[in-house]
Amino acid sequence: MIKLGVNIDHIATIRQARKEDFPSVVQAAALCEKAGADSITVHLREDRRHIQDKDVYDLKESLRTKLNLEMAAGEEIIKIALDVKPDYACLVPEKRQELTTEGGLDVAGQQANLASIVERLKQAGIIVSMFIDADMEQVKACAEINADCVEIHTGKYAAYFKKFGGGSTEFENEYKRISEASAAAVESGLILNAGHGLDYKNLEKICQVPSMNEFNIGFAIVSESVFKGLEQAVKEMKEIINKNSGNEK
DSSP states (O other): OOEEEEEOHHHHHHHHHHTOSOSOHHHHHHHHHHTTOSEEEEEOOTTOSSOOHHHHHHHHHHOSSEEEEEEOSOHHHHHHHHHHOOSEEEEOOOOTTOSSOOSOOOSGGGHHHHHHHHHHHHHTTOEEEEEEOSOHHHHHHHHHTTOSEEEEEOHHHHHHHHHHOTTSHHHHHHHHHHHHHHHHHHHTTOEEEEESSOOTTTHHHHTTSTTOOEEEEOHHHHHHHHHHOHHHHHHHHHHHHHHHHTOOO
């Protein structure tokens, strides 16, 4: 069964716009869990543009499901992760100027450093994931540094769907790349997740990738919640996954 991890970063984005203490990310996470979310994802960025340190600690204490901490490979954030001990840590690339994560982590280009970080996090009992593009070299590198999991970056998949449509050559070629990289990851013993740009319209096709463990989706759900409420927005995303991945009996 494919699981749904809900990223609640943009609940904090709204809060930080006015430097208020609301809306509460803890309350948002509770609503997501009530609606069927299997985990909650937050990205503690080095610039602290949305999620704050206290949010991570508060969520670790309050969640009934699992906490997935997205993080850059910086020492300050690593130390926080080792202290909080989230259920999962997903290492991602990070640029100060970007609006959102622009691409996958170059694991192959920095294996020695990342291997050391993976080992430290795993020794603390944290399941470690690498956020990578659908690239065979990157998948191989993730296995070589002893990561537990990969999260395939689906940004191009989402962009091609929006620009060209679901039946276009560009879209189908990207889907093929994702499928092949996903198969290689599973063959290497890595847990397979995916995320970035997934929404209510483009999710159906990628549900067909074999052995998918979890999708991490945030912006689309938070956006839809403006009109339907957070709980209903999560429920509808979960229904799409169940319908298209064989979760429904």
